[in-house]
Amino acid sequence: MTANRLTRRAVLSAGAAAALATIGAPVILHAQTATLKITTWGGKWGDIMKAELLPAFEKEFKCTVSADQAFPFVPKLQASPKSNPVYDVLHTNSNEQWSSLDLGLVEARLDHKKIPNLADVYPYAISDKIVGVSIFTSAIGLGYRTDKGLKKPTSWKDFADPALAGMRGGYIIPVNSLGQCHLMMLGKIYGKGFTDLDAAYKALEALKPIKLVDFTGQMEKMLLAGEVNMGVIHDSGVLRYEGQNQPIDFAIPSEGVMALEQVLNVTPGSKVKELAYAYIDYMLRPDVQKKLAETVWYSPSNKKVKLAPKYDARLFNTEAKVAQLIQPDWKWYNARKDEIDTRVTRLLKG
Amino acid sequence: MSARSVDAGRLAYYALNGAIIAFLLAPIAIVAVFALNPTPYISFPPVGVTGRWFVKFFATDDFMVALWLSLRVAVVVLLLSMLIGGACALALARGRLPGARFLTAFFMSPLMLPAILTGLALFQVFQLAELDRPVWGLIVGHTLVAVPYVLRTTLAVLANFDTRVEEAAASLGASPMRVFVEVTLPLIRPGVIAGGIFAFIVSFDQFPISLFLVPPKGETLPVVLFNYMKFDLDGAIAAASMVSILLALSVVLLLERVIGLKAYVKL
Amino acid sequence: MTDHSLPASADIRLEGVSKSFDGKVKAVDDVSLAIAPGEFFSLLGPSGCGKTTSLRMIAGFEAPDAGRIRVGGADITDVPVHKRDMGMVFQSYALFPHRTVAENVAFGLRMRSLPREEIRRRVAAALKQVALDGYEDRRPGQLSGGQQQRVALARAIVIRPPVLLCDEPLGALDRKLRQSMQFELKQLQKELGVTLVFVTHDQEEALAMSDRIAVMNAGRVEQVGAPAEIYDRPRTRFVADFIGEINLFDGTWDGGRFIAGDGRSLPATMNGARPGAGAVAVRPEKARIVAPGEGAVAGRIESANFLGGQVLYRIAASGDRHMLAKETNMGAAARPVGTEVGLLWNEADAVVLEG
Numbered sequence: 001m002t003a004n005r006l007t008r009r010a011v012l013s014a015g016a017a018a019a020l021a022t023i024g025a026p027v028i029l030h031a032q033t034a035t036l037k038i039t040t041w042g043g044k045w046g047d048i049m050k051a052e053l054l055p056a057f058e059k060e061f062k063c064t065v066s067a068d069q070a071f072p073f074v075p076k077l078q079a080s081p082k083s084n085p086v087y088d089v090l091h092t093n094s095n096e097q098w099s100s101l102d103l104g105l106v107e108a109r110l111d112h113k114k115i116p117n118l119a120d121v122y123p124y125a126i127s128d129k130i131v132g133v134s135i136f137t138s139a140i141g142l143g144y145r146t147d148k149g150l151k152k153p154t155s156w157k158d159f160a161d162p163a164l165a166g167m168r169g170g171y172i173i174p175v176n177s178l179g180q181c182h183l184m185m186l187g188k189i190y191g192k193g194f195t196d197l198d199a200a201y202k203a204l205e206a207l208k209p210i211k212l213v214d215f216t217g218q219m220e221k222m223l224l225a226g227e228v229n230m231g232v233i234h235d236s237g238v239l240r241y242e243g244q245n246q247p248i249d250f251a252i253p254s255e256g257v258m259a260l261e262q263v264l265n266v267t268p269g270s271k272v273k274e275l276a277y278a279y280i281d282y283m284l285r286p287d288v289q290k291k292l293a294e295t296v297w298y299s300p301s302n303k304k305v306k307l308a309p310k311y312d313a314r315l316f317n318t319e320a321k322v323a324q325l326i327q328p329d330w331k332w333y334n335a336r337k338d339e340i341d342t343r344v345t346r347l348l349k350g
Numbered sequence: 351m352s353a354r355s356v357d358a359g360r361l362a363y364y365a366l367n368g369a370i371i372a373f374l375l376a377p378i379a380i381v382a383v384f385a386l387n388p389t390p391y392i393s394f395p396p397v398g399v400t401g402r403w404f405v406k407f408f409a410t411d412d413f414m415v416a417l418w419l420s421l422r423v424a425v426v427v428l429l430l431s432m433l434i435g436g437a438c439a440l441a442l443a444r445g446r447l448p449g450a451r452f453l454t455a456f457f458m459s460p461l462m463l464p465a466i467l468t469g470l471a472l473f474q475v476f477q478l479a480e481l482d483r484p485v486w487g488l489i490v491g492h493t494l495v496a497v498p499y500v501l502r503t504t505l506a507v508l509a510n511f512d513t514r515v516e517e518a519a520a521s522l523g524a525s526p527m528r529v530f531v532e533v534t535l536p537l538i539r540p541g542v543i544a545g546g547i548f549a550f551i552v553s554f555d556q557f558p559i560s561l562f563l564v565p566p567k568g569e570t571l572p573v574v575l576f577n578y579m580k581f582d583l584d585g586a587i588a589a590a591s592m593v594s595i596l597l598a599l600s601v602v603l604l605l606e607r608v609i610g611l612k613a614y615v616k617l
Numbered sequence: 618m619t620d621h622s623l624p625a626s627a628d629i630r631l632e633g634v635s636k637s638f639d640g641k642v643k644a645v646d647d648v649s650l651a652i653a654p655g656e657f658f659s660l661l662g663p664s665g666c667g668k669t670t671s672l673r674m675i676a677g678f679e680a681p682d683a684g685r686i687r688v689g690g691a692d693i694t695d696v697p698v699h700k701r702d703m704g705m706v707f708q709s710y711a712l713f714p715h716r717t718v719a720e721n722v723a724f725g726l727r728m729r730s731l732p733r734e735e736i737r738r739r740v741a742a743a744l745k746q747v748a749l750d751g752y753e754d755r756r757p758g759q760l761s762g763g764q765q766q767r768v769a770l771a772r773a774i775v776i777r778p779p780v781l782l783c784d785e786p787l788g789a790l791d792r793k794l795r796q797s798m799q800f801e802l803k804q805l806q807k808e809l810g811v812t813l814v815f816v817t818h819d820q821e822e823a824l825a826m827s828d829r830i831a832v833m834n835a836g837r838v839e840q841v842g843a844p845a846e847i848y849d850r851p852r853t854r855f856v857a858d859f860i861g862e863i864n865l866f867d868g869t870w871d872g873g874r875f876i877a878g879d880g881r882s883l884p885a886t887m888n889g890a891r892p893g894a895g896a897v898a899v900r901p902e903k904a905r906i907v908a909p910g911e912g913a914v915a916g917r918i919e920s921a922n923f924l925g926g927q928v929l930y931r932i933a934a935s936g937d938r939h940m941l942a943k944e945t946n947m948g949a950a951a952r953p954v955g956t957e958v959g960l961l962w963n964e965a966d967a968v969v970l971e972g
Contacts, residue, residue, distance in 0.1 A: 041581065042577040042581045042582075043578075046581070066565070067566050068565075069566065069577050070561065070566075070569050070573050070576075071561075072561070075470065075562075076562060079470055079473050079562070080473075080476055080477040081473070081478055086477060215579060215580050215583065217580055218584045219584055221390065221391035221392075221583050221584075224389070224390065224391050225389065225391040225393050227391075269416050381664055415972065514711035515711045515712070515713060515714075517676075517705070517711065517725065518705060518711040518712075518713075520677075520678075520698040520699045521677075521700075521705035522705075522724050522728055522729050522772065522773075523699050523702070523725055523729055523776070525699050528699075528728065529699075532724075536715045537715060539769070600650060
């Protein structure tokens with residue numbers, strides 16, 4: 001059986017190699033070194049990962065890292081055999097980790113002994129709202145134009161200011177987790193709590209007319225272009241323009257900000273689990289955390305990270321600041337997602 | 351009275367044509383404005399003209415690697431689908447196969463299926479076979495959805511094909527092989543090439559299937575653009591789109607010019 | 618591949634040839650024909666009579682289920698099309714649309730791997746023969762229907778086939794052009810001395826051009842003969858009816874006389890017909906219009922159609938029958954409609970039909 005399988009594989013790979021050779025596509029050589037398959041973000045994050053952090057990891061651990069930047073990660077993981085998953089480490093936002101857990105695609109709990117740096121993270125990073133570990137977080141608050149005579153918002157209620165009609169920006173809730181966070185926040189502000197959906201729907205309806213985007217990155221462009229004067233946005237989307245003379249700023253409402261966590265987790269079927277844990281530990285190292293935080297304006301989870309002053313001033317890197325972060329209950333939300341999607345789609349139509 | 355109504359009819363005709371052309375060209379115009387506008391977001395009216403997004407597009411390795419890969423994959427898909435689609439069309443139209451109608455529907459079925467499912471299914475097969483995501487797998491995926499285009503256009507030519515032309519050649523002393531080379535092939539060529547052009551564009555622009563089948567560092571341009579859009583939405587996307595449009599257009603024109611589509615065939 | 622020792626024309630023999638496409642209906646049913654070398658031979662009949670299938674079997678496009686086909690004495694039943702060395706002309710011309718006129722004509726010569734210079738010479742000669750010299754570089758799409766058919770003809774004859782097969786070659790042309798092409802084709806055939814098998818459903822065309830005609834019906838040959846023989850002496854009711862216009866009378870042979878259904882005796886000689894039920898036929902131009910009492914049959918003129926050289930009268934007889942009579946136009950006024958008349962003919966002009 002094994003022999004047969006090897007033969008078949010050999011034949012198929014030979015065919016693959018021939019096909020690759022004929023069109024001269026980039027050949028990824030899998031030598032005897034172990035390969036760690038991960039997912040990662042694109043943009044500046046991806047640039048620094050590919051240029052510095054991943055090569056350094058490969059060198060230190062004598063392995064190859066295959067980093068997939070092409071969405072959608074969870075369906076691909078789901079479609080691959082559990083015993084030989086297409087990823088060893090899954091990097092997504094928190095909500096997707098919860099749905100992955102439901103599908104048995106990620107570990108329910110990380111082995112703390114294998115990730116020594118977990119000892120140094122803020123409690124929120126490994127709280128019961130997280131499956132895996134949150135290595136960074138962004139804060140979802142309000143971005144606004146500073147040149148339109150707007151008062152700096154202090155409460156989420158300021159977003160409902162009638163003067164902002166048609167000039168406020170939100171998300172298409174079914175496809176964007178920032179929009180989902182905002183919906184939960186509306187329940188808290190206008191109702192009995194984050195799970196008060198009826199109050200949230202009512203409040204959402206009151207925000208019409210509102211401009212909606214699907215990609216997270218579109219909101220900052222809308223703000224920059226002056227298409228909206230205020231929008232729900234994560235802090236990094238605004239802070240990255242610091243020093244570029246753009247008339248936009250980020251405000252932390254008094255009720256708190258929602259956490260947009262960057263979560264890593266290991267797949268149960270991974271054949272290189274030790275390496276997977278080592279990678280997570282590596283990503284939590286203070287120097288790695290500092291590098292990424294100062295590249296993309298994400299707040300690091302490791303308490304020991306010492307940021308440069310301009311980052312230190314804005315990111316959530318003290319116990320007091322971290323206390324402002326509200327972690328959404330994705331397990332609760334995911335269980336109701338279909339029902340919510342139907343409701344908000346109808347609600348925001350027209 | 352009647353002269354006036356004729357004029358009104360003509361006016362309406364021009365207006366409708368203008369509206370259709372505008373409808374077709376407007377997206378391209380928007381992309382062009384975005385690509386040439388210096389701001390990193392769509393703004394109207396444009397604030398100026400710049401080539402910086404084109405420079406960024408051409409200077410970014412990720413884009414160039416992806417563009418090059420997309421082009422090569424599209425060329426291979428073009429050739430494969432012409433070969434497979436042309437041969438299938440001949441077999442279906444001429445082979446007197448039992449269940450030819452069913453087979454035609456079967457070969458056309460990749461077009462009926464949501465491409466994203468085709469991509470996912472192929473991905474799953476490759477994963478189960480422990481092949482990971484080879485480039486030839488991507489090519490197989492693209493070819494699967496490109497073949498129906500060649501099949502359709504070639505079948506259309508074959509439907510109007512006067513088989514007496516082949517009989518005439520045979521009566522003049524041409525063996526079946528020579529009939530095929532000298533008569534059949536040249537006559538179905540326009541259909542095969544027209545389908546091949548579709549195949550090229552289908553592959554070059556392919557997103558849903560590629561989404562699942564591209565490996566890390568082996569992403570095609572549409573996938574790279576999609577991911578780029580999620581993190582850095584700026585004019586480079588528009589510049590890339592312009593380049594894609596022009597590339598696809600020039601391939602079509604080149605094929606048309608070199609191989610000729612309408613020189614002698616009354617289609 | 619090509620046997621150049623073949624004479625300029627060859628005889629064709631069909632021996633008990635049958636063909637069925639669905640295993641039930643016989644498209645061609647036990648047909649035997651002997652076509653002489655250099656003969657202009659037509660297969661005539663309505664659509665579906667098996668004439669085209671017969672031709673396609675001679676050409677080799679269809680294989681007979683039974684029977685043999687011989688050309689110039691050789692059994693070619695199992696020889697593939699491209700080795701039969703026959704010229705073929707189709708109704709749809711079947712020119713190669715992607716090639717020029719000269720390339721079309723040269724095709725058969727090229728297949729025979731002839732030297733370039735000879736090909737050029739023979740193409741030019743063939744085009745001259747069909748009066749298309751100067752059209753070498755045109756494409757078929759740029760020519761009229763008549764010109765295209767001439768190209769097809771040149772393409773077929775340039776290989777100097779001993780046998781030329783034509784499947785309704787003039788069917789797509791308009792009437793006037795068709796008539797001049799009929800003449801040209803006949804001329805050309807005589808010049809070349811080729812054996813020509815001509816399929817048509819147009820009896821006038823067949824009568825005008827052929828040395829001999831085989832009239833076919835329902836897969837069988839009804840009668841073979843020279844045009845005059847087919848016209849003047851049709852053997853069967855089908856042939857009589859299919860070729861031209863004719864007056865048919867059913868009746869009985871009784872003591873050497875033909876007694877029509879209404880009991881009258883009609884002018885006819887038995888000519889070897891079997892006694893009992895029979896039929897005779899009289900061509901309209903053989904029927905004379907006489908006074909009502911003097912005719913073999915009587916009736917009333919229902920209509921008079923002026924045909925130029927002749928006037929065709931339709932005469933209503935008793936028992937819902939109609940008869941036709943043709944009179945030469947001598948310049949006098951046509952007989953008025955409604956006139957009671959009789960019809961008479963010579964015994965020798967009444968054709969005795971089989972069955």
